[in-house]
Amino acid sequence: xxxxxxxxxxxxxxxxxxxxxxxxxxxxxxxxxxxxxxxxxxxxxxxxxxxxxxxxxxxxxxxxxxxxxxxxxxxxxxxxxxxxxxxxxxxxxxxxxxxxxxxxxxxxxxxxxxx
Amino acid sequence: xxxxxxxxxxxxxxxxxxxxxxxxxxxxxxxxxxxxxxxxxxxxxxxxxxxxxxxxxxxxxxxxxxxxxxxxxxxxxxxxxxxxxxxxxxxxxxxxxxxxxxxxxxxxxxxxxxxxxxxxxxxxxxxxxxxxxxxxxxxxxxxxxxxxx
Amino acid sequence: xxxxxxxxxxxxxxxxxxxxxxxxxxxxxxxxxxxxxxxxxxxxxxxxxxxxxxxxxxxxxxxxxxxxxxxxxxxxxxxxxxxxxxxxxxxxxxxxxxxxxxxxxxxxxxxxxxxxxxxxxxxxxxxxxxxxxxxxxxxxxxxxxxxxxxxxxxxxxxxxxxxxxxxxxxxxxxxxxxxxxxxxxxxxxxxxxxxxxxxxxxxxxxxxxxxxxxxxxxxxxxxxxxxxxxxxxxxxxxxxxxxxxxxxxxxxxxxxxxxxxxxxxxxxxxxxxxxxxxxxxxxxxxxxxxxxxxxxxxxxxxxxxxxxxxxxxxxxxxxxxxxxxxxxxxxxxxxxxxxxxxxxxxxxxxxxxxxxxxxxxxxxxxxxxxxxxxxxxxxxxxxxxxxxxxxxxxxxxxxxxxxxxxxxxxxxxxxxxxxxxxxxxxxxxxxxxxxxxxxxxxxxxxxxxxxxxxxxxxxxxxxxxxxxxxxxxxxxxxxxxxxxxxxxxxxxxxxxxxxxxxxxxxxxxxxxx
Numbered sequence: 001x002x003x004x005x006x007x008x009x010x011x012x013x014x015x016x017x018x019x020x021x022x023x024x025x026x027x028x029x030x031x032x033x034x035x036x037x038x039x040x041x042x043x044x045x046x047x048x049x050x051x052x053x054x055x056x057x058x059x060x061x062x063x064x065x066x067x068x069x070x071x072x073x074x075x076x077x078x079x080x081x082x083x084x085x086x087x088x089x090x091x092x093x094x095x096x097x098x099x100x101x102x103x104x105x106x107x108x109x110x111x112x113x114x115x
Numbered sequence: 116x117x118x119x120x121x122x123x124x125x126x127x128x129x130x131x132x133x134x135x136x137x138x139x140x141x142x143x144x145x146x147x148x149x150x151x152x153x154x155x156x157x158x159x160x161x162x163x164x165x166x167x168x169x170x171x172x173x174x175x176x177x178x179x180x181x182x183x184x185x186x187x188x189x190x191x192x193x194x195x196x197x198x199x200x201x202x203x204x205x206x207x208x209x210x211x212x213x214x215x216x217x218x219x220x221x222x223x224x225x226x227x228x229x230x231x232x233x234x235x236x237x238x239x240x241x242x243x244x245x246x247x248x249x250x251x252x253x254x255x256x257x258x259x260x261x262x263x264x
Numbered sequence: 265x266x267x268x269x270x271x272x273x274x275x276x277x278x279x280x281x282x283x284x285x286x287x288x289x290x291x292x293x294x295x296x297x298x299x300x301x302x303x304x305x306x307x308x309x310x311x312x313x314x315x316x317x318x319x320x321x322x323x324x325x326x327x328x329x330x331x332x333x334x335x336x337x338x339x340x341x342x343x344x345x346x347x348x349x350x351x352x353x354x355x356x357x358x359x360x361x362x363x364x365x366x367x368x369x370x371x372x373x374x375x376x377x378x379x380x381x382x383x384x385x386x387x388x389x390x391x392x393x394x395x396x397x398x399x400x401x402x403x404x405x406x407x408x409x410x411x412x413x414x415x416x417x418x419x420x421x422x423x424x425x426x427x428x429x430x431x432x433x434x435x436x437x438x439x440x441x442x443x444x445x446x447x448x449x450x451x452x453x454x455x456x457x458x459x460x461x462x463x464x465x466x467x468x469x470x471x472x473x474x475x476x477x478x479x480x481x482x483x484x485x486x487x488x489x490x491x492x493x494x495x496x497x498x499x500x501x502x503x504x505x506x507x508x509x510x511x512x513x514x515x516x517x518x519x520x521x522x523x524x525x526x527x528x529x530x531x532x533x534x535x536x537x538x539x540x541x542x543x544x545x546x547x548x549x550x551x552x553x554x555x556x557x558x559x560x561x562x563x564x565x566x567x568x569x570x571x572x573x574x575x576x577x578x579x580x581x582x583x584x585x586x587x588x589x590x591x592x593x594x595x596x597x598x599x600x601x602x603x604x605x606x607x608x609x610x611x612x613x614x615x616x617x618x619x620x621x622x623x624x625x626x627x628x629x630x631x632x633x634x635x636x637x638x639x640x641x642x643x644x645x646x647x648x649x650x651x652x653x654x655x656x657x658x659x660x661x662x663x664x665x666x667x668x669x670x671x672x673x674x675x676x677x678x679x680x681x682x683x684x685x686x687x688x689x690x691x692x693x694x695x696x697x698x699x700x701x702x703x704x705x706x707x708x709x710x711x712x713x714x715x716x717x718x719x720x721x722x723x724x725x726x727x728x729x730x731x732x733x734x735x736x737x738x739x740x741x742x743x744x745x746x747x748x749x750x751x752x753x754x755x756x757x758x759x760x761x762x763x764x765x766x767x768x769x770x771x772x773x774x775x776x777x
Contacts, residue, residue: 027438037449038449048459058144058225082150087441089255090418091441093251094425094437096255100428111435184285185288188284191281194277201328201330202329
């Protein structure tokens with residue numbers, strides 16, 4: 001039962017992120033919401049690779065016969081973090097540009113594009 | 116920022132840089148690697164930005180973007196090294212040359228001279244991430260005030 | 265010989281290297297940068313064509329990265345753990361579409377972009393997007409697919425919003441980026457679930473293991489949701505008109521090709537990854553009805569547009585509906601595999617290349633209009649046909665092809681879709697035909713409003729490179745319209761067959777025997 005706890009946390013994080021996206025209208029907060037979803041997914045990936053009682057998957061360090069946690073999900077998480085960094089930076093940059101032109105970060109006030 | 120902050124920053128920035136370089140260099144042996152070390156180095160740039168203001172650093176923008184490009188080119192070029200067999204083939208591993216020491220079996224503390232192209236790729240990625248993340252921080256710090264075309 | 269073996273990876277790696285080296289060359293000299301861009305573009309196209317010829321003549325191409333030989337798919341331990349590229353008929357076909365659009369975009373950009381408005385940046389992002397699209401199409405690994413998906417997302421949104429001196433592009437780019445990222449994260453979550461269940465990321469291996477359990481269904485739902493968001497099907501189409509409308513013309517056509525690469529991902533997931541486990545027609549009906557909904561809503565929205573760019577953008581969204589309809593019909597009847605199901609698939613897949621050429625041509629023509637008179641507002645335009653003779657001709661050709669007037673290519677593919685969707689339900693065909701008629705009306709009005717009538721103002725004529733780019737796409741439209749049989753037989757049929765029956769071949773190529 002307690003082993004499922006990390007998955008519950010992931011789902012809570014993802015749900016919080018979606019909630020932020022749906023209810024907030026500040027561009028920075030929207031970016032934070034997306035980062036929250038991202039953290040939830042990353043946590044999910046890392047949790048997938050955990051083996052109870054496992055050691056770090058570096059085979060020159062591990063004692064012979066020890067169980068290791070899976071290295072692949074960690075590599076996936078790392079890649080996903082890198083991608084998340086790029087998307088967050090890009091979205092913040094767009095928010096900066098929007099602020100420079102319109103003087104506001106409120107998504108309701110900057111809708112030039114509609115219809 | 117006050118003189119205390121500036122003095123501390125001058126002391127601590129070389130340490131951050133050294134730690135970042137350590138994380139990159141041991142990427143194939145311990146947790147860490149190009150991205151993590153590069154992020155550590157970029158945090159030094161962020162510290163400089165906070166302490167000395169974005170104006171003092173604005174002139175280095177072009178240098179950073181050039182370094183970023185060079186890191187990326189180096190990474191793809193290293194992947195091209197293996198094109199004799201397949202792309203990304205680790206041709207240096209176990210060859211006895213640079214980073215070519217065969218890995219001894221069994222638990223050991225790890226040897227720096229192993230890993231083939233991996234340490235070189237870590238350096239390329241480290242350069243790319245340090246310069247790229249540094250210029251991201253710098254440009255956001257400038258608030259787009261400079262000419263960013 | 266050796267370059268042919270390495271062609272799939274070279275088609276991805278060379279534009280990637282091109283993107284990274286371009287700013288360095290630009291710092292040395294501009295003409296060096298242009299030379300480099302031409303060389304990289306030509307080499308990439310050559311590699312894509314090589315891959316396509318090899319695939320169409322000798323079957324599925326497999327390339328394993330980092331192995332001792334490209335065909336060593338199974339690592340020691342009897343498990344396909346390495347990253348690999350798997351190019352079957354469908355991938356090769358998509359690669360050709362990307363190469364065609366990329367070539368047109370690159371040629372067009374030479375005179376369209378201005379030096380002081382970030383030409384180097386736009387070209388760098390273009391090569392990055394190109395590499396990402398080809399990567400999505402050639403990869404045989406789910407996680408790699410996600411990585412390339414995100415590469416295209418980031419590059420595409422930067423291409424939409426890189427003009428920081430205007431406010432509207434940044435707004436469109438922010439909206440697009442938010443939806444793309446959420447879509448990408450749904451895909452990643454699904455990949456995580458599949459990895460947790462089967463411990464692999466290789467598409468062929470996963471496909472051989474997937475049984476259709478409850479978790480598999482959740483993963484399928486997440487993949488469908490994420491990819492449909494990226495494709496711009498109706499419930500999540502809000503980003504598409506903004507992004508298409510605000511992007512500069514040479515970037516807008518790359519966005520169209522990028523949408524189709526995501527659509528390819530959807531086909532790959534539905535037909536190859538879940539091909540063995542999907543027995544109920546529910547998913548097929550879902551895709552079909554989303555397709556019909558998309559084309560109807562988009563066409564109705566196009567009717568009220570007054571901006572030429574947004575009007576074409578809604579046209580582009582409606583074409584996605586036709587592709588979803590065609591392939592959705594095929595998916596619905598996949599378990600029993602009647603002949604007309606394959607016809608529907610051929611129609612849907614043939615429509616992808618038609619859409620790339622026609623929508624591409626229309627966007628490029630709209631770019632010429634914007635450059636000539638500085639606005640794309642249909643209420644202020646008029647009489648451009650006097651100065652922009654070639655451009656108005658190209659626009660007319662594109663509009664007719666889009667509406668499906670014989671003997672142009674749009675008719676050839678839409679006819680296949682009508683013919684086969686009628687067998688599933690006549691209502692689908694009726695809505696699709698209605699959509700085409702409305703589309704014709706919309707584009708006739710746009711053509712009349714922008715190009716016909718008295719000359720209102722002086723227009724700056726199109727530059728040679730822009731005319732060449734439009735000419736390439738127009739030639740493709742005419743060729744595919746006049747001899748559709750040739751294209752259907754040699755390119756579309758292998759692609760459709762690869763999805764329709766090719767799953768076993770795909771699995772055998774990677775897993776052996």
